[in-house]
Amino acid sequence: MTDGPSFSGREIAAVVSFTVLAAVIGVTSYRAGLNLSGNAGGAQMQAASGPAPVNGQALFASNCAGCHGGQAQGGVGPAxxxxxxxTTAAFNDSVLHGKHPSGRELAPVMPRFAQTGLDGAPPAPEQIEAIHAFVKGL
Ligand code: HEC
Structure with a gap:
């Protein structure tokens, strides 16, 4: 069996360096994979924190309750x-632009939320809808 295949030092070196190279590439791409999934996780977190969660009750509490009362029972502003x-459209017009459905301009005490924003940010339609839904449910 002395005539079996034998390898020169160069061949052995070649096999060894190929193996090492393969291992390095494997580890590197594994790490790259981990990084990629890490990035994907970051993107997901950003998506989750992107559009503010719409909570009509919280929006009402921080933007409206001070004048209209915690249960919209009235205070500085009417019940x-x-x-x-x-309708949602009429509610929008009054809250965003101070336009009562009758066509009457609401007193300036009532903020024009299109200008003042909700919690300091430009109001999104779904936020006004959520506030309306909260008020309807009271
Ligand atoms: C600084 C006090 C103040 C804040 C804050 C305020 N309002 Fe008003 N609101 C008023 C006053 C005063 C009126 C009455 C105006 C009028 O009749 O001319 C009014 C009127 C309204 C009306 C018309 C009611 C009706 O039957 O005529 C609606 C609807 C309304 N507010 C909704 C809201 C909502 C929703 C918020 C929060 C996003 C809010 N208001 C925040 C003071 C306020």
Missing amino acids: LLDAKTW
Whole structure:
């Protein structure tokens, strides 16, 4: 069996360096894979924290309750009983632009939320809808 295949030093060196190279490439791509999934996780977190979660009750508490009362029962501003029956569009016009459905301009005390923003940010339609839904549910 002395005539079996034998390898020169160069061949052995070649096999060894190929193996090492393969291992390095394997580890590197594994790490790259981990990094990629790490990035994907970051993107997901960003997506989750992108559009603010819409919570009508919280929005009402921080933007409206000070004047209309915690249960919209009235205070500086009137009780929002009529507004429960309004369409979303009418509610939008009054809250964003101070336009009562009758066409009357609301007193300037009532903020124009299109200008002041909700919690300091430009109001999104779904936020106004959520506030309306909260008021309707009271
Ligand atoms: C600084 C006080 C103040 C804040 C804050 C405020 N309002 Fe008003 N709001 C008023 C006053 C005062 C009126 C009455 C204006 C009028 O009739 O001319 C009013 C009127 C309204 C009306 C019309 C009600 C009706 O039946 O005529 C709606 C609807 C309304 N507010 C919704 C809201 C919502 C929703 C928020 C929060 C996003 C809010 N308001 C925040 C003071 C406020």
